[in-house]
Amino acid sequence: MDSDAVRGLLEPALPPGSALWETGEPQRSSVRLRAEDVRQAATVLRERADARFVTLTAVDTGLEIELIYLFAVGGLLVVLRTALAKETPALSTIVDIVPGAEMIEREVAELFGVEFAGHPRSQHQFLPADWEPSSWPLRKPLAGPVLPQARMSLENLLRSGAALRVSPPMLARRASAGLPKDPPLAAGKAEAMQAVQAIVRKCGFDRRAGYDWATGRLKTK
Numbered sequence: 001m002d003s004d005a006v007r008g009l010l011e012p013a014l015p016p017g018s019a020l021w022e023t024g025e026p027q028r029s030s031v032r033l034r035a036e037d038v039r040q041a042a043t044v045l046r047e048r049a050d051a052r053f054v055t056l057t058a059v060d061t062g063l064e065i066e067l068i069y070l071f072a073v074g075g076l077l078v079v080l081r082t083a084l085a086k087e088t089p090a091l092s093t094i095v096d097i098v099p100g101a102e103m104i105e106r107e108v109a110e111l112f113g114v115e116f117a118g119h120p121r122s123q124h125q126f127l128p129a130d131w132e133p134s135s136w137p138l139r140k141p142l143a144g145p146v147l148p149q150a151r152m153s154l155e156n157l158l159r160s161g162a163a164l165r166v167s168p169p170m171l172a173r174r175a176s177a178g179l180p181k182d183p184p185l186a187a188g189k190a191e192a193m194q195a196v197q198a199i200v201r202k203c204g205f206d207r208r209a210g211y212d213w214a215t216g217r218l219k220t221k
Contacts, residue, residue: 001049001073003029013044022081030079035091038069038082042094049073053098058108062143063210063219065089065112083207086142087219090115111138144210144220151218154209158200159216161193 006029011019020032033041045051054070054077061083069080084091093116095102105116106125113136124131146154153163174180197213200206210219 001076003076006045006049006073006076006078007031009044009048010041013040027075028077028079030081032081032083035067035082035084038067038080039092039094039097041080042069042071042097045071045073045078046097049078051078053094053100056101056104056108058112058114058138060086060112060138060140062140062145064207065114065139067091067108067114069094084114086139089113090117092117093119095119110136112136113139142220144218146209146218155211155217158197158206158211161196 003026007021010031014033014037018034018037022030022032031041042053046053051071051073054072056070057068059066059068064083064085066081066083071078071080082091089112091114093101093105095105095116096118102120103125105119106121108114109116109119110124110127110131113134123129127137156162156164200211205211206213211217212219
């Protein structure tokens with residue numbers, strides 16, 4: 001089975017547009033998934049491609065815990081990638097699909113603080129029984145890649161298209177003077193700003209920078 005065949009099995013089983021396929025070596029097929037789709041992808045690989053589970057790797061990127069699932073399908077290595085926000089790093093276990101994942105999921109849970117919902121065991125496997133529950137040996141402090149001096153400008157750009165934020169009092173003064181709400185330095189057309197934000201989301205820059213669309217702020221200061 002080659003990469004195209006694996007993609008042909010997985011894509012119909014996942015929500016449209018949810019999987020991002022990555023180019024790589026001929027004997028390697030890599031796809032980035034939402035955390036909630038990992039279990040379904042593992043099920044399809046196991047039941048329809050007779051895949052063999054190889055291992056699971058976790059990487060702390062500062063803002064997220066990236067999980068990398070490796071499966072072997074014949075001579076092809078299939079890589080499932082997903083990322084979990086460090087504030088709530090949780091997803092469903094795949095132990096009932098591939099029992100060989102039981103030990104490695106416990107290792108990732110203990111060392112990185114990832115919760116695998118439905119995992120059959122909760123007791124410590126690697127750490128002492130009296131280890132502090134909220135302390136994970138391989139978990140880094142929450143930190144992002146944006147330099148402190150650039151954070152405010154980035155927040156303003158992603159929120160309004162302007163590097164400089166216009167304060168509420170200034171907006172009120174402009175309104176009382178009969179001037180447009182948005183000054184010339186801001187993105188005046190809402191549809192243009194929406195297009196820019198869509199590009200930022202599609203390329204994943206917001207996720208890598210740690211930008212929270214709900215608050216209009218970076219997760220770290």
